Amino acid sequence: METVSTNKSHGGTQGVYTHASDATGTDMTFSVFVPPHEKGAALPVLWYLSGLTCTHANVTEKGEYRAACAEHGIIFVAPDTSPRGDDVPDKDQYDLGKGAGFYVDATEAPWAGNYRMKTYVEEELPGLIGDIFPADMERQSIMGHSMGGHGALTIGLRHADRFRSISAFSPIVSPLSCSWGQEALRLYLGDDEDAWRAHDASAMIADGARHPHLRVDQGTDDQFLEEQLKTGFLRDVCKELGQDLELNLRAGYDHSYYFISTFMAEHVGWHAERLKEGRR
Amino acid sequence: METVSTNKSHGGTQGVYTHASDATGTDMTFSVFVPPHEKGAALPVLWYLSGLTCTHANVTEKGEYRAACAEHGIIFVAPDTSPRGDDVPDKDQYDLGKGAGFYVDATEAPWAGNYRMKTYVEEELPGLIGDIFPADMERQSIMGHSMGGHGALTIGLRHADRFRSISAFSPIVSPLSCSWGQEALRLYLGDDEDAWRAHDASAMIADGARHPHLRVDQGTDDQFLEEQLKTGFLRDVCKELGQDLELNLRAGYDHSYYFISTFMAEHVGWHAERLKEGRR
Incomplete structure (x- = not known):
């Protein structure tokens, strides 16, 4: 792993790192904020998965999470959204290919070789974080935005x-x-829509998946709400099947980081409540 | 004035606007955050002047000021750092020409026509802000970073x-x-160094300027501290001449927005204390 940059911020260290990924067969870049802590501490980890067109940099620069992570003593990890590089297949569309990995392992040519963001985020990167940073991997939570909300x-x-x-x-x-989802899942996973259900939060809950602490914040003026995000699908399936969902509709907010940054500290604090038990 | 964008954020409105400037003879873009407020309110205004290479966008995206401005009910205004446009003279250097207006009115060709950032920031833009936003222009404060710190x-x-x-x-x-300063002031104001003193904070204080509330935060790991910023000059002249200066040296911090964002809420709060008296 190579360090791209480190900057002191909010008493901790905001770092950007790159490494050769086995999962994607490419170099991958990610950011990690380590809050101020005592020597030997093992800190909980909050994952943040980003949306279409983003890299690690968007939330790192605009997310306004560091003050809250410093306050609660939480490590914040932001991976990229796809493999990158000249040899990586791409589409000339913002919602497919680079910047649009959709957190799946592609099975279809030519995507299957590099587009393995599920394995990268679920297996490879957690191994690296646990090895290199002062992380307590028994205490992890996950969040994300848009396509990264789907990922989370x-x-x-x-x-x-x-x-x-x-x-x-x-x-x-x-x-x-x-x-967005139909085009991406068809491209990466092929035509069998049954194979897509394992990558659809609403379908997963319909098929029996459950979690005790699930929260969604959605701006009511989000330009993608009706056509792409469809918050109501999740609300309805959760209600019908008895999955608790804390759904906060935020009047007047849109899809941008101006929305995210407004409620970021609240989300970090909400996760912090659930991460503080069982401290090593 | 045209609205480039508005986004709801932290309960208020983050806007970006453009207008044809008389001062610079160009279109100028700036950002304004208006915090949540009651109808008819007249809110204090905090000016933020940016550094070399920046536009309004850097602090708007990375400055982390909105939470504090919303809390204290302060309008935050971020102008650009120079005139822009294909017809505007420029140098192929990051520290001269576009992005490097140094908050002076140039007297030398070919700069004198457009490079009038002093008049723009001191006169033209305040007029627009007072006319269009719910601002109490009897309550203003000013801050900035690097070249914009010089401006402030x-x-x-x-x-x-x-x-x-x-x-x-x-x-x-x-x-x-x-x-940085010598090259820029020679370019914009000519060879007579006496004319430069009115644009040098340390010289202004040496020449008798005073202010009751002056504060500087400086990172000790700032790569520009020794060669360009020279905080010690200001500290010494203030001490010698009895100008109060709250100087905070911040161990380990660099020149970046990772530093600024760490202490932004503190600065906004410090200004808020001084802006709350005499509320209309």
């Missing part, structure tokens, strides 16, 4: 024992039910 | 009656004494 919900539900809490800003709650 | 100090000292408090992150405290 699906990965969190798949590993309900690993993640103590799951939250999302403006998530794609059902890729099966919107064009 | 010099403009604040020049208008000590207008600005209730002046603060700066990592300011250029004496353009006469560093290569």
Whole structure:
């Protein structure tokens, strides 16, 4: 692993790192904020998965999470959203290919070689974080935005024992039910829509997945709400099947980091409540 | 004035606007955050002047000021750092020309036509802010970073009656004494160094300027501290001449927005204390 940059911030260290990933076969860049802590401390980890077109940098620069993470003593990890590099297949669309990995392992050519963001985020990067940073990997939570909200919900539900809490800003709650998700899952996973259900939070809950701490914040003026995000799908399936969901509709907010940054400290604090038990 | 964008954030509105400037003869873009407020309210105004290479966007995206401005009910205004446009003279250097207006009115060709950031920030833009936003122009303070710290100090000292408090992150405290300042002032104002003194905070204080509320925060690991910023010049002249200066040296912090964002809420709160008296 190579250090791209470190900057002191809010008493801790905001770092950006790069490493050769086995999962994707490419170099991958990610950011980690380590809050001020005592020597030998083992700190809980909050994962943040980003949305379409983003890298680690968007939330790192605009997310306004460091003050809250410093206050609560939480490590904040922000991976990239896809493999990168000249040899990596791409589409000339913002919602497919680079910047749009959708947190799945592709099975279809030419994507299957590099587009393995599920394995990268679920297995490879956690190994690195646990090895290198002062992390207590028994205390993890996960959150994300938009496509990364989809990632946080699906990965969190798949590993309900690993993640103590799951939250999302403006998530794609059902890729099966919107064009962003349909196009991406067909491209990466092929035509068999049954194979898509394991990557659709609403379908996962319909198929039995459960988590005790699930939260969504959604802006009511989000330009993607009706066509792509469809928060109502998740609300309805949770209500029908008895999955608790803390759903906060935020009047007048849109899809941008101006929305996320407004409620970031609240999300970090909400996760912190669930991460403080069982401190090593 | 045209609205480029507005986004709800922290209960208020983060806007970006553009207008045809008489001062610079170009279109100028700036950002304004208006916090949540009651109808008819007249809110104090905090000016933020940015550093070399920046536009309004850097602090707007990375400055982390909105939570504090919402809490204290303060309007936050961020102008650009120079005129822009294809017809505007420029140098192929990051520290001269576009992005490097140094908050002076140029007297030398070819700069004199457009490079009039002093008049723009001191006169034209305040007129627009007072006309269009719910601002109480009897309650203003000013702050800035690096070249914008120089701008805040010099403009604040020049208008000590207008600005209730002046603060700066990592300011250029004496353009006469560093290569950034010397090159820029020679270019814009000509060879007569006496004419430069009115644009050098340390020289202004030596020449008699005073302000009751002056604050500087400076990171000790700032890569520009020794060669360009020279905080010690200002500290010494203030001490020698009896100008109060709250100087906070911040161990381990650098020149970046990771530093600024760490102490932004503190600066906003410090200005808020001085802006709350005499509320309309």
